Amino acid sequence: MLDRHPDDENIWFDYGQWCETKLKIHSITCRVYKRAVRHCPYSCALWQQTLLALERAGIAATEIDEMWVRARETIR
Numbered sequence: 576m577l578d579r580h581p582d583d584e585n586i587w588f589d590y591g592q593w594c595e596t597k598l599k600i601h602s603i604t605c606r607v608y609k610r611a612v613r614h615c616p617y618s619c620a621l622w623q624q625t626l627l628a629l630e631r632a633g634i635a636a637t638e639i640d641e642m643w644v645r646a647r648e649t650i651r
Contacts, residue, residue, distance in 0.1 A: 587614065587615055587621055588618075601631060605629055606627075606643065622646040
């Protein structure tokens with residue numbers, strides 16, 4: 576589905592949620608959300624989920640802070 580609609584934020588959101596609730600592998604979930612914001616940089620919801628996923632995965636605060644700066648700059 577994403578190959579046909581790579582800029583559909585709802586599909587990315589659903590995929591990310593599936594990764595979080597069913598797959599439950601933090602590294603994959605983080606990769607999915609990072610891909611999602613690359614394809615849909617305008618999506619506040621995807622940025623929020625990306626940051627939360629990074630935090631849940633125990634990613635270093637410096638990386639989360641860098642991602643937060645990217646999110647703020649992109650969404651403006």
